[in-house]
Amino acid sequence: MRSAERRPARIVIGGALDARLRTWLTSHPEGHERGAFVFFKKVDRDVQGLERSPRYIAVDAVELDDRWVEDSSPIHLRFSLRRLAELSFRCEQEQLELGFVHSHPDGAPKFSSKDDSNERAILRGHAGASGDSVDLVALILCHGQWLGRVRHAAAPDLAVPARHVLVLSDKMSLWTGQQPMDDEGSLARQAAAFGQPFNRKLRSLRAVVVGLGGTGSPMATLLARCGVGELVLIDGDRLEVTNLNRVRGYRRCDVAEHKAVSLAAYIRSLELGCRVAYLPEFIDVSPAAIDAIATADVVFGCTDDVAGRDILNQSLYYYALPLIDVGLTGIVAEAADGMPYLRDHRGRISTVLPEAGACLRCQGVVTEEKLKAERAFKARPELAQLDPETLKREYYLVGGHESAPGIGPFTSATADHAAAGFMNLIQPFRKLGDELRQDNIWIDFVHLGIYSNEPRGSASCFCCGADGLRAGSEGPYRLSMPKLGRAP
Numbered sequence: 001m002r003s004a005e006r007r008p009a010r011i012v013i014g015g016a017l018d019a020r021l022r023t024w025l026t027s028h029p030e031g032h033e034r035g036a037f038v039f040f041k042k043v044d045r046d047v048q049g050l051e052r053s054p055r056y057i058a059v060d061a062v063e064l065d066d067r068w069v070e071d072s073s074p075i076h077l078r079f080s081l082r083r084l085a086e087l088s089f090r091c092e093q094e095q096l097e098l099g100f101v102h103s104h105p106d107g108a109p110k111f112s113s114k115d116d117s118n119e120r121a122i123l124r125g126h127a128g129a130s131g132d133s134v135d136l137v138a139l140i141l142c143h144g145q146w147l148g149r150v151r152h153a154a155a156p157d158l159a160v161p162a163r164h165v166l167v168l169s170d171k172m173s174l175w176t177g178q179q180p181m182d183d184e185g186s187l188a189r190q191a192a193a194f195g196q197p198f199n200r201k202l203r204s205l206r207a208v209v210v211g212l213g214g215t216g217s218p219m220a221t222l223l224a225r226c227g228v229g230e231l232v233l234i235d236g237d238r239l240e241v242t243n244l245n246r247v248r249g250y251r252r253c254d255v256a257e258h259k260a261v262s263l264a265a266y267i268r269s270l271e272l273g274c275r276v277a278y279l280p281e282f283i284d285v286s287p288a289a290i291d292a293i294a295t296a297d298v299v300f301g302c303t304d305d306v307a308g309r310d311i312l313n314q315s316l317y318y319y320a321l322p323l324i325d326v327g328l329t330g331i332v333a334e335a336a337d338g339m340p341y342l343r344d345h346r347g348r349i350s351t352v353l354p355e356a357g358a359c360l361r362c363q364g365v366v367t368e369e370k371l372k373a374e375r376a377f378k379a380r381p382e383l384a385q386l387d388p389e390t391l392k393r394e395y396y397l398v399g400g401h402e403s404a405p406g407i408g409p410f411t412s413a414t415a416d417h418a419a420a421g422f423m424n425l426i427q428p429f430r431k432l433g434d435e436l437r438q439d440n441i442w443i444d445f446v447h448l449g450i451y452s453n454e455p456r457g458s459a460s461c462f463c464c465g466a467d468g469l470r471a472g473s474e475g476p477y478r479l480s481m482p483k484l485g486r487a488p
Contacts, residue, residue: 007051008163010204010297011040011137011148012320013058015169015355024063025103025141033077035064035102037087040137042097043319045291045488049277050230053163053206055295056097056137056150057320062087074106076114081125088129094473098126099137109142111149111159120156127153139165146175164204166297170356170438172322172425174201186272187227194427199227201426203273206230208296210283210312212259213237214246214411215326215418216302221248222419223300224267224274231267231274232292235259235303236282246408283311287485290478294319298422301325302415306370313360314479316352317469322425325350325360326418328411330404345404347414347443351421352464357439358455359464410445417443 013021017038025034038061044054064079071078091098100122102115115138123136132153140147148162167173176197187199207228209220212235220233239247239254239262249266250259258280267276283289284307293299293315301312301323309325316323330345352359360366377384404410421441424430432438437452444451459465478484 007053008160009150010053010055010163011139011165012055013165013167014320015167017058017061018167018169021061021101022141025101031074031105032072033074033103033105035077035079035100037062037064038099038101038137039091040097040099042135043294045295047232047277047292047295050232050275053295056099058099059096077102081121084122084125085129088126091134092130097135097137099139101139101141104140104142107142109145109147111140116159119151119159123151123153123156147177168320168322168353168355170353171428174204174426176200176204190226198427202227203229205297206232206295207298207300208232208234208293209300209302210234210308211301211303212263213243213302213304214406214408215415217250217263218248218412218415219300219302219418220263221267222415224270224272226419228274231276232296233260233264233276233278234281234283234289234292236280246406246411248412283308285483287478290484291488296321298322298324300418306366306374309360310366310371311479313366313463314469317354317463318474318479320354322353324418324422325365326414327365328404328414332405342446345410345445347410347417347445349414349418349421349441351425351439354470359461361463362455362461363440363453364456414443417441
């Protein structure tokens with residue numbers, strides 16, 4: 001038996017498709033079982049230091065109507081597989097995996113022996129058309145909850161329970177079954193606040209943190225301490241002495257070492273049950289970093305470069321990811337006595353899901369002007385010393401000089417708010433007023449206020465628009481970018 005056939009998978013369903021399936025599966029006029037075939041995009045990429053765990057992302061469904069169903073009742077569903085070849089052909093043409101979902105209106109929340117035989121029959125027919133490398137994703141909807149597992153044509157009798165089923169709407173709805181927890185004590189108060197299932201949900205997740213400085217290092221340590229099961233740390237920079245006032249998890253002896261390597265060692269030393277991998281690389285040039293992001297359940301953007309944020313912004317749609325991106329901005333002015341003072345200092349938390357929230361381009365966090373300015377500064381570092389008016393007048397550069405003083409309480413506070421927002425996605429507790437948006441929260445540290453900005457994008461945005469990236473295929477290259485190499 002190949003070890004890959006025993007890997008617990010993660011199953012992802014978008015909010016709109018989830019609503020469509022729920023409506024179909026629960027609306028039989030006589031309360032009978034109903035079923036549907038679902039098409040999944042499979043993401044199965046290697047992250048050094050972690051076991052491979054494929055993600056199956058649902059992209060479309062075919063309801064089993066009267067053309068398929070031969071007989072049904074509240075406890076069974078019998079259907080013909082004569083048209084299965086059509087579905088197999090689509091899977092082959094679009095490089096998709098097939099899934100079968102059905103309801104248990106009056107049944108137990110578990111798979112039955114009849115489910116076993118139905119799945120084997122579907123997989124046998126599917127493999128007959130497409131070969132024995134195909135998979136079958138199986139899902140049950142019972143009492144409003146999803147239960148999932150995966151079979152492989154090479155071992156059709158083996159059904160591997162899913163690590164979780166994740167529905168991405170304007171929140172992260174998770175079903176994990178009864179996975180055991182290996183560290184109940186340190187999370188007891190968290191369970192008291194949100195319930196024991198909350199800790200199991202966090203333990204089933206793989207989080208990626210991109211950028212491990214003033215916001216990224218506290219973010220990573222918070223995620224480990226709150227019980228996230230797997231953590232991937234990505235940053236190509238080395239620690240500098242000037243970072244030490246605001247980072248978490250580093251020591252003086254870590255200066256000149258890669259941030260990703262040192263922070264991973266620190267989190268492992270906590271012995272909190274979090275498995276940690278690291279990549280000392282930059283995401284805009286690293287295929288391995290993109291593969292790690294593609295395998296995530298949630299991504300935290302803590303980088304201070306616009307190109308990196310643009311990569312993350314596109315990744316969330318290609319790979320169906322929640323993205324929580326943080327940043328700070330500020331202005332240091334000079335007082336009448338010649339002393340500097342903070343005229344403005346704010347932290348931003350942008351929480352964007354594939355079907356909810358304005359993307360970073362629509363929020364103005366990423367713009368073509370900022371990308372152009374960043375490229376110019378990298379090519380000619382001396383430009384960064386010029387004032388904005390000179391840059392605009394003489395070099396046609398707009399959007400540079402967006403910086404903030406790196407002060408620990410402000411960077412850490414922004415990370416704290418982002419971590420709380422992440423928890424709110426899984427177990428909603430926030431009561432936001434009409435003036436606040438979940439996707440765009442600003443913390444004004446000078447005036448002690450919290451507010452939101454309205455997005456300035458449009459329905460035609462190439463990322464989050466109706467015909468944007470979520471409706472497209474990655475193509476032969478990672479993120480459709482040749483510089484990142486061919487997609488596995």
